Amino acid sequence: MQTETPSPYTLPEIKHGFDLTQDQAMIRDMVREFALAEVAPLAHEIDENHRFPEETWKKIVELGLPGIPFPEEYGGSNGGTLAYCLAVEELSRVCGSTGLTLAAHVSLGTFPIYKWGNERLKKAYVPKLIAGEYMGAYGLTEPNAGSDSGGTQTTAVKDGDHYVLNGAKCFITNANYAGTFICTAVTEPGIGAKGISAFVVPRDTKGFRIEKGEQKLGMRGSDWASLVFQDARIPKDHLLGPEGEGFKTFMKTLDGGRVSIAALSLGIAQGAYDVALAYAKEREAFGKHLSELQAVQFKLANMAMDIEASRHLVYHAARLKDANLPYAKEAAMAKLMASECSMRVTYDAIQIHGGYGYSREYPVERMWRDAKLCVIGEGTSEVQRMIISRNILRNS
Amino acid sequence: MKIVACIKRVPTTEAQAKIAGDGKSLDNAGWQYMASFYDEIAVEQAILTKEKLGGEVTVVTLGPSAASKEVREFLARGADTGVILKDDHPSMRDPRATAKALAAKVKALGAEVVFVGRVATDRDHSAVGAMLATYLGWACVTEAIGLELSAGKGVAKRETEHGVETVEFSLPAVITCNKGLNEPRRASLKGIMAVKSKTIAEEAFENVAAQVTVSKVELPPARKAGRIVGEGAAAVPALIEALRGEARIL
Ligand SMILES: Cc1cc2nc3c(=O)[nH]c(=O)nc-3n(C[C@H](O)[C@H](O)[C@H](O)COP(=O)(O)OP(=O)(O)OC[C@H]3O[C@@H](n4cnc5c(N)ncnc54)[C@H](O)[C@@H]3O)c2cc1C
Numbered sequence: 011m012q013t014e015t016p017s018p019y020t021l022p023e024i025k026h027g028f029d030l031t032q033d034q035a036m037i038r039d040m041v042r043e044f045a046l047a048e049v050a051p052l053a054h055e056i057d058e059n060h061r062f063p064e065e066t067w068k069k070i071v072e073l074g075l076p077g078i079p080f081p082e083e084y085g086g087s088n089g090g091t092l093a094y095c096l097a098v099e100e101l102s103r104v105c106g107s108t109g110l111t112l113a114a115h116v117s118l119g120t121f122p123i124y125k126w127g128n129e130r131l132k133k134a135y136v137p138k139l140i141a142g143e144y145m146g147a148y149g150l151t152e153p154n155a156g157s158d159s160g161g162t163q164t165t166a167v168k169d170g171d172h173y174v175l176n177g178a179k180c181f182i183t184n185a186n187y188a189g190t191f192i193c194t195a196v197t198e199p200g201i202g203a204k205g206i207s208a209f210v211v212p213r214d215t216k217g218f219r220i221e222k223g224e225q226k227l228g229m230r231g232s233d234w235a236s237l238v239f240q241d242a243r244i245p246k247d248h249l250l251g252p253e254g255e256g257f258k259t260f261m262k263t264l265d266g267g268r269v270s271i272a273a274l275s276l277g278i279a280q281g282a283y284d285v286a287l288a289y290a291k292e293r294e295a296f297g298k299h300l301s302e303l304q305a306v307q308f309k310l311a312n313m314a315m316d317i318e319a320s321r322h323l324v325y326h327a328a329r330l331k332d333a334n335l336p337y338a339k340e341a342a343m344a345k346l347m348a349s350e351c352s353m354r355v356t357y358d359a360i361q362i363h364g365g366y367g368y369s370r371e372y373p374v375e376r377m378w379r380d381a382k383l384c385v386i387g388e389g390t391s392e393v394q395r396m397i398i399s400r401n402i403l404r405n406s
Numbered sequence: 407m408k409i410v411a412c413i414k415r416v417p418t419t420e421a422q423a424k425i426a427g428d429g430k431s432l433d434n435a436g437w438q439y440m441a442s443f444y445d446e447i448a449v450e451q452a453i454l455t456k457e458k459l460g461g462e463v464t465v466v467t468l469g470p471s472a473a474s475k476e477v478r479e480f481l482a483r484g485a486d487t488g489v490i491l492k493d494d495h496p497s498m499r500d501p502r503a504t505a506k507a508l509a510a511k512v513k514a515l516g517a518e519v520v521f522v523g524r525v526a527t528d529r530d531h532s533a534v535g536a537m538l539a540t541y542l543g544w545a546c547v548t549e550a551i552g553l554e555l556s557a558g559k560g561v562a563k564r565e566t567e568h569g570v571e572t573v574e575f576s577l578p579a580v581i582t583c584n585k586g587l588n589e590p591r592r593a594s595l596k597g598i599m600a601v602k603s604k605t606i607a608e609e610a611f612e613n614v615a616a617q618v619t620v621s622k623v624e625l626p627p628a629r630k631a632g633r634i635v636g637e638g639a640a641a642v643p644a645l646i647e648a649l650r651g652e653a654r655i656l
Contacts, residue, residue, distance in 0.1 A: 032478065032601070032602075033599060033601065033602065037598055040482075040593050040595075040598065074595035078595060087598075089595065
């Protein structure tokens, strides 16, 4: 007998304290309510149609979510990294794509300008990015430089008051809706990473264009595209940070980005677990509910433990960042742990659902496809292990 | 204009009802709490009124310190201040005692209009709003689904068995709010961050003895399990027979 698709509206309450402050808990609850009411109902459709839900983005902007970690003078609310991660987690719990949209916009598209931009760049772009006038994108990956981003091939040659960029970027999240693109290019060839600089590229730059992205396995409600530079002229003052420091800037950006991808992973895992738990309590086999079978109980126990451990790492990394303490290693650990947790948990969630889990009628197969991005984007699991081991060995 | 919204902290709809050892109250172990559904509408109407006519919204609750969570939520939505009339045993209060305590506070605040929920979703008395108006000697409009306020007076719509009634009233007044009056907003991020600088005072209230006390609580009888009488068209006669004989609904 076909069991009815569990409505996301009935997902059980998450009962964990985790020492959140009042405002962190309120932000989490507010986003949770919003996610259940406005994001969950679209999750299946945007995945099916490979559609970026502009209407959802508008609501996210109205709620002020893009401004959570930024100060008030830029239109933000100064809520901190942890509160921002809670927002990403809650969105991702019902829709990974929507979590990714926010995470990429804030951590990759906005944060670098706020952190490393000169006053003019900051004033010109950060308030508009926070107010959602347009989105922000971040172009590091190239067709021939992904994990090995030091191997960037896009070039930037100084010409008077401008830099002239040539090259291409691929897999760039939010690109079709972005007003600014933070990109790396080689300003001094032959010296490796130290010859790479970062630029803020306005959308209307002559010689710059956006090309349609490929179909995706998961995160199909998140937008992506390729970027092409053909003698694109970028004003000199759109250099982000000093010349030759672009690679460093981008790596530091990714440290922060990783905490949000970790939160994204955590949300996906929590969502899959919630749905699997509810299903196990409903579905009967051999005259019992699945939840009464020890094999299923043990799966649920492992899932819950995995999520709990990930949550500790994710919140810990976010708190370190909020406290201005070094957090690169912890961010990589949180990202690695939570993303691999999201793969395990979504995989088991499908198993608990059996054939229904394999069908598109149930959300768990989507969650599994979405989770796969988490072990690739902002540094693959292999790259996270490289970062962690480098940090350990450097300090031992 | 000074505006007051009265709210009550009630168990969430998922809370399991279990009779406590004393036989006259519910065991609240493991319960989570929220503001009563209709009180959300009351606070929203208070904020809408402030936005239209200017003024200040105070959220008042009679309840434990823990109710500050619900009060804070309303401050984040746009109310200006919150007051908890600290009551560690709210389940002992009858509507009269609650209304008396609220009336004293409303008077002290110098309010001109008070919004309350139509009913609190835990005890279902539907009495506090009307009693509050009586103690204050104010106009009372119950179960409003529409409202227009202007200087010194107002027009409200009420849904009755027989249709929608439009009533006029003078201020000050107590309005009990029904579903449909408005759509409560979510807290905004700015609101949440601003709560930090707002105060929630905890105050004592004059405790009058309850005239109505609960002597016994019983859970509703458990519903009998359903019975499958057969499958397909062949089962129809048996089903009709069961609906006639056992269930007596045909
Ligand atoms: C949905 C999505 C959104 C994205 N959004 C953005 C974006 O907004 N901006 C952006 O710049 N990029 C974005 N990316 C790109 C993403 O960051 C890269 O795909 C990722 O960094 C991996 O690079 P690659 O695809 O070139 O794989 P490769 O680097 O070619 O890696 C292939 C495999 O080899 C492994 N590998 C590579 N080097 C090593 C090594 N030294 N040791 C061990 N193993 C190694 C990798 O771990 C991986 O398993 C996005 C990707 C996806 C899927």
